[in-house]
Amino acid sequence: MDSSAWDARYSSVEHPWGSAPAAALSARFAELTPGRAVDLGCGDGRHARWLADSGWTVDAVDFSSVAIELATSGGADGSIRYSVADARTWEPSGPVDLVAIGFLHLPVDELVAVIAGAATWLAPGGRLLYLGHALENFTRGVGGPPDPSILPDIDDLARAASGLRVRELSHLVRPQGDGHAIDILLHAQPWSGSPHRSLMDGVRE
Numbered sequence: 001m002d003s004s005a006w007d008a009r010y011s012s013v014e015h016p017w018g019s020a021p022a023a024a025l026s027a028r029f030a031e032l033t034p035g036r037a038v039d040l041g042c043g044d045g046r047h048a049r050w051l052a053d054s055g056w057t058v059d060a061v062d063f064s065s066v067a068i069e070l071a072t073s074g075g076a077d078g079s080i081r082y083s084v085a086d087a088r089t090w091e092p093s094g095p096v097d098l099v100a101i102g103f104l105h106l107p108v109d110e111l112v113a114v115i116a117g118a119a120t121w122l123a124p125g126g127r128l129l130y131l132g133h134a135l136e137n138f139t140r141g142v143g144g145p146p147d148p149s150i151l152p153d154i155d156d157l158a159r160a161a162s163g164l165r166v167r168e169l170s171h172l173v174r175p176q177g178d179g180h181a182i183d184i185l186l187h188a189q190p191w192s193g194s195p196h197r198s199l200m201d202g203v204r205e
């Protein structure tokens, strides 16, 4: 979908994804120390707002100008800087402590490139969280995009996380209507320090 199709969607439905954050993301955000965050494909800002309310400063980016207008319509939050920009080319001005990407769906190789690129923005100790609809949702789940070419599988997110320390890479099943939706989560961070000694701390050989 191009940005005008997203604009039309945001113009026709209020809060198409609800105003509460996705629980799988907010639970993980809550474990982190607030710092600088990027919300890529932020939509009308439910995750950016949650992060700002929790003490983060947030760069929130979406290529739908209608989504960004909606995100800012309740008044400016000084902790959030919204930008209308394409997630495939936008970059932050410096290192960040968290990149959050919720339900951004692109042709899978493009999504892999966006996630891998976003990981290079992370400061030491920073975290990358991607949550989206899984490929399996197309055949086994309900809701989500009816196009398998934009739905990532575990292998795709493993490619995106190549070179990172992967904390979680899994399917998450959640109730939706009469059925279940199948999401996919990647939680990763850069490897830190110079390796062997610190990794082996506390481990007996």
Ligand SMILES: C[S@@+](CC[C@H](N)C(=O)[O-])C[C@H]1O[C@@H](n2cnc3c(N)ncnc32)[C@H](O)[C@@H]1O
Pocket: 003, 006, 017, 040, 041, 042, 043, 044, 045, 046, 047, 061, 062, 063, 064, 067, 085, 086, 087, 088, 101, 102, 103, 104, 105, 106
């Ligand atoms: C399903 S919505 C999710 C919005 C938000 N992350 C959330 O979870 O509430 C997907 C969002 O990705 C945005 N998007 C899709 N492709 C994009 C791109 N290439 N660059 C920036 N935003 C994009 C859409 O405009 C839309 O707001």
